[in-house]
Amino acid sequence: MRYMTAQSASAAAMALAEEPGKSRVLAGGTDLLVQMKAGNLTVDLVVDIKHIPGIRDIVPEAGGFRIGAAVANAELREHAGVCQQWPGVIEAAGLIGSTQVQGRSTIAGNLCNGSPAADSVPALVAADAVVRVAGPDGTHDVPVLDIPAGPGKTTLNKAQIVTSILLPARPARSGDAYLRFIPRTEMDIAVASAAVNLTLDATGTVTAARVALGAVAPKVVLVEAAAKAIIGTKLEDAALSALAQACEAACNPIDDKRGTIAFRTSTAGVLARRAAKIAYDRAQGSANAGASK
Amino acid sequence: MKSLHISTTINGDPVEFICDPDEPLLDVLRNRLHLTGAKEGCGTGDCGACSVTLNGRLVCSCLVLGAEAQRAEITTIEGMAEGDQLHPLQRAFIDGAAFQCGVCTPGILVAAKALLEKNPSPTDEEVRYWLAGNLCRCTGYDKIIAAVQVAAAEMRSA
Numbered sequence: 001m002r003y004m005t006a007q008s009a010s011a012a013a014m015a016l017a018e019e020p021g022k023s024r025v026l027a028g029g030t031d032l033l034v035q036m037k038a039g040n041l042t043v044d045l046v047v048d049i050k051h052i053p054g055i056r057d058i059v060p061e062a063g064g065f066r067i068g069a070a071v072a073n074a075e076l077r078e079h080a081g082v083c084q085q086w087p088g089v090i091e092a093a094g095l096i097g098s099t100q101v102q103g104r105s106t107i108a109g110n111l112c113n114g115s116p117a118a119d120s121v122p123a124l125v126a127a128d129a130v131v132r133v134a135g136p137d138g139t140h141d142v143p144v145l146d147i148p149a150g151p152g153k154t155t156l157n158k159a160q161i162v163t164s165i166l167l168p169a170r171p172a173r174s175g176d177a178y179l180r181f182i183p184r185t186e187m188d189i190a191v192a193s194a195a196v197n198l199t200l201d202a203t204g205t206v207t208a209a210r211v212a213l214g215a216v217a218p219k220v221v222l223v224e225a226a227a228k229a230i231i232g233t234k235l236e237d238a239a240l241s242a243l244a245q246a247c248e249a250a251c252n253p254i255d256d257k258r259g260t261i262a263f264r265t266s267t268a269g270v271l272a273r274r275a276a277k278i279a280y281d282r283a284q285g286s287a288n289a290g291a292s293k
Numbered sequence: 294m295k296s297l298h299i300s301t302t303i304n305g306d307p308v309e310f311i312c313d314p315d316e317p318l319l320d321v322l323r324n325r326l327h328l329t330g331a332k333e334g335c336g337t338g339d340c341g342a343c344s345v346t347l348n349g350r351l352v353c354s355c356l357v358l359g360a361e362a363q364r365a366e367i368t369t370i371e372g373m374a375e376g377d378q379l380h381p382l383q384r385a386f387i388d389g390a391a392f393q394c395g396v397c398t399p400g401i402l403v404a405a406k407a408l409l410e411k412n413p414s415p416t417d418e419e420v421r422y423w424l425a426g427n428l429c430r431c432t433g434y435d436k437i438i439a440a441v442q443v444a445a446a447e448m449r450s451a
């Protein structure tokens with residue numbers, strides 16, 4: 001194996017493109033190095049992207065935040081602006097592993113690793129985050145939903161790297177939330193998860209929503225029917241039941257000892273319901289916080 | 294595999310070493326630099342016995358490449374005492390019998406020190422969450438939490 005540190009995104013893309021063998025990007029290494037040690041992945045070239053100028057920065061942009069691909073989750077959680085604007089994304093990123101794993105892992109790595117249970121991915125999809133991809137042909141922006149392709153697979157080709165993820169600006173009275181179910185209280189992989197991002201009008205009626213589920217299908221699912229079920233409502237019981245039902249209908253989970261199909265499916269509905277209520281409260285709180293300023 | 298020549302700083306001292314490109318920092322510390330305080334409990338990021346700080350962040354050294362140490366600042370358990378003077382956490386762990394076999398102890402001390410630098414008065418719950426990635430098969434954790442709190446109190450009053 002060879003190890004190189006790339007000094008620019010284009011240099012990284014070039015090196016990845018030119019490697020005839022197997023190449024991998026190294027961000028925090030909390031997936032990559034585990035896979036290499038397990039012996040199920042032999043890599044010829046590792047390209048460390050952490051020295052690319054700007055790739056560890058969080059920069060305000062157009063009312064939102066651009067998060068560099070090598071920003072460690074521990075750093076992300078310390079950013080007051082992102083915490084205030086996107087609490088659901090922050091709580092999802094904060095669930096990734098232990099303090100030690102937080103010190104290294106990135107949301108871009110979480111996304112690019114392609115796990116259907118990746119915690120930050122449903123929250124990023126609900127947020128409608130935009131991924132900036134650099135390759136030998138230049139740079140382009142892609143909705144986060146277009147990156148995952150199935151367990152361990154993404155739509156990126158071998159020479160493409162994610163350089164940053166944009167969390168967009170959001171209207172007043174918006175809130176988001178992420179919940180997962182694990183059999184323990186810490187350090188485990190989601191059996192089902194749900195993220196909800198919504199916006200309210202001045203009367204507390206939901207005007208826009210995005211609902212995404214994790215760990216219940218080969219890749220993250222954006223459940224448009226679930227969003228429709230709560231738009232125009234104040235999350236009355238009937239609306240929440242319709243939301244949960246739409247989520248259950250969107251599930252296509254695996255069946256294993258950590259969760260049966262039936263369990264994962266009904267859990268996804270319950271989590272979406274609870275996440276919607278938390279997001280709703282946060283949206284109202286953000287309205288109050290805005291008013292008091 | 295072509296060996297790499299790495300220049301780094303460990304516990305404040307400049308250090309140079311040669312390593313393989315895929316060699317974990319933990320193996321470099323233990324086998325090449327003979328800093329055997331960090332332990333390999335699992336090698337996969339689950340147990341925290343290999344905890345060190347890298348540029349001020351608590352990490353598992355089993356999931357860092359030695360090559361990544363280039364121009365970085367690393368601290369290990371070997372840097373915790375000042376000469377013969379044990380760190381308050383080290384004393385609290387001895388006085389409170391907060392270990393049995395001791396395999397988890399260096400990692401827990403390094404992790405607890407990182408916590409107290411960030412949060413000098415954590416609640417027991419905050420200590421437990423912070424140390425959730427440090428597994429101990431012997432103590433049942435209660436004495437560990439208590440020892441961290443004893444050290445935290447002493448450090449606050451110092």
Ligand SMILES: Cc1cc2nc3c(=O)[nH]c(=O)nc-3n(C[C@H](O)[C@H](O)[C@H](O)COP(=O)(O)OP(=O)(O)OC[C@H]3O[C@@H](n4cnc5c(N)ncnc54)[C@H](O)[C@@H]3O)c2cc1C
Pocket residue numbers: 024025026027028029030031032033034049069095096097098101104105106107108109110111112113117118119120156160161162163187188189190337338339
């Ligand atoms: C003990 C432990 C507990 C964990 N717990 C959780 C958990 O609770 N929830 C969870 O979701 N995950 C968990 N993980 C998995 C892992 O920590 C996360 O997926 C993490 O976000 C990966 O980020 P990274 O920066 O370490 O990625 P890396 O390991 O560096 O990379 C992961 C993959 O993505 C590719 N990649 C990385 N960055 C880019 C980029 N910018 N462009 C293109 N490709 C890229 C790499 O080549 C590799 O294939 C855990 C891991 C460990 C070791």
Ligand code: FES
Pocket residue numbers: 332333334335336337338339340341342343344353354355356
């Ligand atoms: S040896 Fe590194 S976490 Fe277990």
Ligand code: FES
Pocket residue numbers: 391392393394395396397398428429430431432
């Ligand atoms: S004292 Fe033995 S593992 Fe903790």
